[in-house]
Amino acid sequence: MSLSYWEKSTLSEHDLIVVGGGIVGMSTALHYQIKHPKSSVAIIERGLFPSGASTKNAGFACFGSISELSEDLESTSQDNLLALIESRYKGALQLRNLLGDSEIGYKPEGGFELDFTGHTHEQIDRFNELLKPLFNADVFSNVTPAIKDFGFRADKVKGLIKNTFEGSIDTGKMVRAFQRKCAESGVHFYNQTTVLGYEELASSAKLSVQVGIEKVTLAAQQIAFCTNAFSKSLLPDLDLKPGRGMVLVTKPVKGFSLQGTFHYHGGYHYFRGVGNRLLLGGGRQLDLPGETTTEQGINDTIFSQLQQDVHDFIAPGKDLEIDYAWSGVMAFGANKKPIIQRVSPRISVAARLGGMGIAIGTRVGAELAELLDDLQGI
Numbered sequence: 179m180s181l182s183y184w185e186k187s188t189l190s191e192h193d194l195i196v197v198g199g200g201i202v203g204m205s206t207a208l209h210y211q212i213k214h215p216k217s218s219v220a221i222i223e224r225g226l227f228p229s230g231a232s233t234k235n236a237g238f239a240c241f242g243s244i245s246e247l248s249e250d251l252e253s254t255s256q257d258n259l260l261a262l263i264e265s266r267y268k269g270a271l272q273l274r275n276l277l278g279d280s281e282i283g284y285k286p287e288g289g290f291e292l293d294f295t296g297h298t299h300e301q302i303d304r305f306n307e308l309l310k311p312l313f314n315a316d317v318f319s320n321v322t323p324a325i326k327d328f329g330f331r332a333d334k335v336k337g338l339i340k341n342t343f344e345g346s347i348d349t350g351k352m353v354r355a356f357q358r359k360c361a362e363s364g365v366h367f368y369n370q371t372t373v374l375g376y377e378e379l380a381s382s383a384k385l386s387v388q389v390g391i392e393k394v395t396l397a398a399q400q401i402a403f404c405t406n407a408f409s410k411s412l413l414p415d416l417d418l419k420p421g422r423g424m425v426l427v428t429k430p431v432k433g434f435s436l437q438g439t440f441h442y443h444g445g446y447h448y449f450r451g452v453g454n455r456l457l458l459g460g461g462r463q464l465d466l467p468g469e470t471t472t473e474q475g476i477n478d479t480i481f482s483q484l485q486q487d488v489h490d491f492i493a494p495g496k497d498l499e500i501d502y503a504w505s506g507v508m509a510f511g512a513n514k515k516p517i518i519q520r521v522s523p524r525i526s527v528a529a530r531l532g533g534m535g536i537a538i539g540t541r542v543g544a545e546l547a548e549l550l551d552d553l554q555g556i
């Protein structure tokens with residue numbers, strides 16, 4: 179592309195370029211821009227919308243169901259688990275405080291775990307005790323009698339446990355509120371622009387980007403990669419694996435409504451109401467090799483199982499029909515801690531948020547923005 183003098187100079191040069199316009203990229207850019215109002219900060223996003231996980235998720239502001247947390251305790255200490263829960267709970271509070279509950283459609287309706295064994299409630303006291311120092315109240319309660327009120331099939335769903343501190347957000351509103359706040363603070367957005375590679379020089383870092391069929395080089399003092407599952411194509415040494423997740427939504431049904439967020443099978447499956455539709459997803463564990471991919475797509479095996487669950491025990495007899503499905507891609511690693519690090523003097527990264535980006539994404543971005551302040555070595 180032949181660029182003008184202005185395009186080649188002022189318009190192509192930034193103090194910070196953040197690659198990836200998801201929750202983490204927007205939080206990084208926003209926190210850095212607020213702290214450095216005179217700096218030129220830009221976000222580069224390859225999609226029309228952020229096209230990884232941040233606009234594809236289910237909108238649960240959660241920190242783990244009892245069966246998920248007890249599985250975690252098999253591989254980590256109680257102290258580590260408590261620290262993980264604290265980072266998720268306080269991280270969600272940070273998102274809510276930053277953007278405002280009404281702006282993100284936050285609903286504090288509680289989360290529920292469906293139990294097929296009839297024994298999970300036996301762990302309620304143990305986890306309430308463990309979480310007392312953090313919440314100063316009982317987090318979990320046995321609400322098994324409510325199974326009938328929700329219309330679940332009572333001979334399959336044998337127990338129901340409520341988590342009072344869980345809530346849901348409207349993911350679309352959250353992304354829009356983040357974008358608005360970034361723009362108001364002065365962050366520039368380049369959408370439908372794909373980063374192909376970077377080069378680190380003594381005085382700056384260069385990014386080669388593609389817009390349509392055109393290739394352009396941009397320059398920045400620092401580059402922050404917030405590309406989560408897609409990071410390995412740019413930073414091959416990063417320790418992460420992609421994990422695709424699927425979501426289905428039913429056609430609207432007059433009078434249908436479901437309040438709260440719901441999990442089953444160790445947190446791998448989840449559902450909630452959106453308007454007068456049912457939204458459900460997960461089930462990655464049914465085909466882990468097939469879902470270890472950065473490609474978007476619908477896995478037929480998982481689709482069929484989720485569809486069956488709707489009729490089998492979530493809304494039996496309600497004749498809910500699947501309207502459409504979509505996928506999103508997360509990133510996982512050997513442990514549940516995100517990667518937030520400077521990989522070389524001008525290049526940093528924040529990635530690997532697992533299925534908890536709503537809870538921890540804002541904080542991860544804020545931490546990366548702080549790391550960007552430390553320019554020693556440049």
Ligand SMILES: Cc1cc2nc3c(=O)[nH]c(=O)nc-3n(C[C@H](O)[C@H](O)[C@H](O)COP(=O)(O)OP(=O)(O)OC[C@H]3O[C@@H](n4cnc5c(N)ncnc54)[C@H](O)[C@@H]3O)c2cc1C
Pocket residue numbers: 197198199200201202203222223224225227228229230231232233234235236237238239240371372373374404405406407408409422423424425459505506507508528529530531532533534535536537538539
């Ligand atoms: C189906 C599904 C359901 C989920 N449900 C929940 C939930 O209920 N609660 C919860 O807390 N979390 C949930 N998550 C996880 C959560 O959405 C993620 O942890 C979070 O969105 C990750 O944010 P991110 O900014 O790190 O990554 P992303 O949102 O993936 O952002 C990375 C961005 O980088 C862009 N990018 C990549 N490569 C390039 C390139 N070369 N050039 C330019 N741009 C590039 C991508 O397009 C993408 O927009 C879910 C995820 C999925 C997929």
